[in-house]
Amino acid sequence: MTHDALPSIEERYAALHDRFQALETQLSEVQATEHQAMTLFSEAPVPYLLLNAQGRFKEVNAAASALLGHTPEALRGKRLAQFLAPASQSDADVLLHQVMNHGLKQRGEAQLFCADGTPFDVLLDIDAAKVxxxxxxxxxxxxxxxxxxQVHQDLLSSNTTHQQELLTQGARMRTLNQELEQIVTAFLQQLHHPVDQAMNVLRRLRQKLGDQPDAVTRPLMQTEQAIQAIVALLASMGRYMQMRSMRLHVRPVALGQVLREVLKRAQPVMADRTIRITHDSLPTVQGDSQALLLIFDEYVANALKFTKGRDEARIHLRVEETTSEYRIGVEDNGTGFNLRHKDRLFQLFGRLHSSKAYEGTGVGLVTVRRLCELFGGRVWAEGKVDEGATFWFAWPKQPKLQR
Structure with missing residues (x-):
């Protein structure tokens, strides 16, 4: 290259001048961007601060300054830890360490102190700026x-208070329920004596009167029947209260043995009647023998009662098995009932027939329903008027006591 080909001093100066102007333009743009960023930082509506690697304040915006109760000038250079409650200092250090080493945004709770020493709770969202x-x-x-x-704590306190009130009310309700059961049981026991006395007086009166016209004997017979109805009601209510206080257990129970015991007890009622009782193969189930005896007793007694008008009463125990339960049905050829009224059968005192035609209190089937429900079972009935009925209960293969 010849000497003449080298750029002149003027040309080199011009090139340097152009580069210098370009750098000045870039610097102005950077400064404008920084100014805009600092303006956005300072005027941000949320408390925002910048910390150096040692956790000291580099910059603090107006919202953070107001929250902490110090001017930005007073905060710069001070450690964040100075404003943290002792219990929060180690947690904040861990968050800063994780951000520094793993580069992931971290969030945590801390407690800060205002200038006047008032503590307040904050949520810290921390990340790192790197170039x-x-x-x-x-x-x-x-x-x-x-x-x-504070609202969360108030809700927790309110919930704790509410739960305590519920526990107190529950205990109170259990106490009242126990007192009521004791009163009802005592009432039933006390009522037996005057009723027995009234029956004895009527019996002796009829014996002393001997043969009398219908006008004399009929009122006595009606009174005796009324007292017998009271006796039956007392017995039913007694069984119902007994059911409520039963100590139930889940053990293997042979239903065939339960049926034999029920039929043995029913012999006086079955005397002088033509009754044919059959049954499918009865399984051994998991349950309580007292409960199942009471259920069978009520269902069989119900079938015997509503077949009184038949020359031959036919009662059959049906058994159906599914994967989860046994369904036991007591089928009879009695008077039956209208299916439109089936929901009343298992309600307290839910009679479908006149007490003049059929004795009973309307309590026995309620007892059956309650016992079945205690073991997770259910009850229902099928029937037609004058074509018999079948009373069912479903017993779970794996019962769980509900009380």
Whole structure:
């Protein structure tokens, strides 16, 4: 290259001048961007601060300054830990360490102190600003959650109080229920004596009167029948109260043995009647022998009662098995009932027939329903008027006591 081909001093100066102007333009743009960023930072509606690698304040916006109760000038250079409650300092250090080493945004709760020493709770959202993997500062957003924490604590306290009140009310209700059961049981026991006396007086009166006209004997017979109805009601209510206080257990129970015991007890009622009782193969189930005896007794007694008008009463125990339960049905050829009224059968005193035609209190089937429900079972009935009925109960293969 010849000497004449080298750029002149003027040309080199012009090139340097152009580069210098381009750098000045870039610097102005960077400064404008930084100014805009600082303006956005300062005027951000949320408390925002920048920390250096040692956790000291580099910059604090107006919202953070107001939250902490110090001017930005007073905060710069001080450690964040100075404003943290002792219990929160180690947690904050862990968050900063995780952000520095793993580069992931972290969130945690902390308790800060205002200038007047008043504590308040905040949520810390921390991440790190880096350029080409070079750390610049931590960015921290503070969210005041004092009100939220207070409301949350108030709700917890209210819930605790409410639960305590429920427990107290539950205990009170159990006590009242026990007292009521004791009163009813005592009432039933006390009522037996005057009723027995009235029956004895009527019996002796009829014996002394001997043969009398219908006008004399009929009122006595009606009174005796009324007292017998009271006796039956007392017996039913007694069984119902006994059911409520039963100590139930889940053990293997052979239903065939239960049926034999029920039929043995029913012999006086079956005397002088033509009755044919059959049954499918009865399984051994998991349950309580007292409960199942009472259920069978009520169902068989119900079938015997409503077949009184038949020359031959036919009662058959049906058994159906599914994967989860046994369905036991007591089928009879008695008077039956209208299916439209089936929902009344298992309600307290839910009679479908006149007490003049059929004795009973309307309590026995309620007892059956309650016992079945205690073991997770259910009851229902099928029938037609004058074509018989079948009373069912479903017994779970794996019963669980509900009380």
């Amino acid at each position: 080409d993997s070079v750390f610049l500062h931590f960015r921290v957003v503070l969210t005041d959650i004092t009100t939220y924490k």
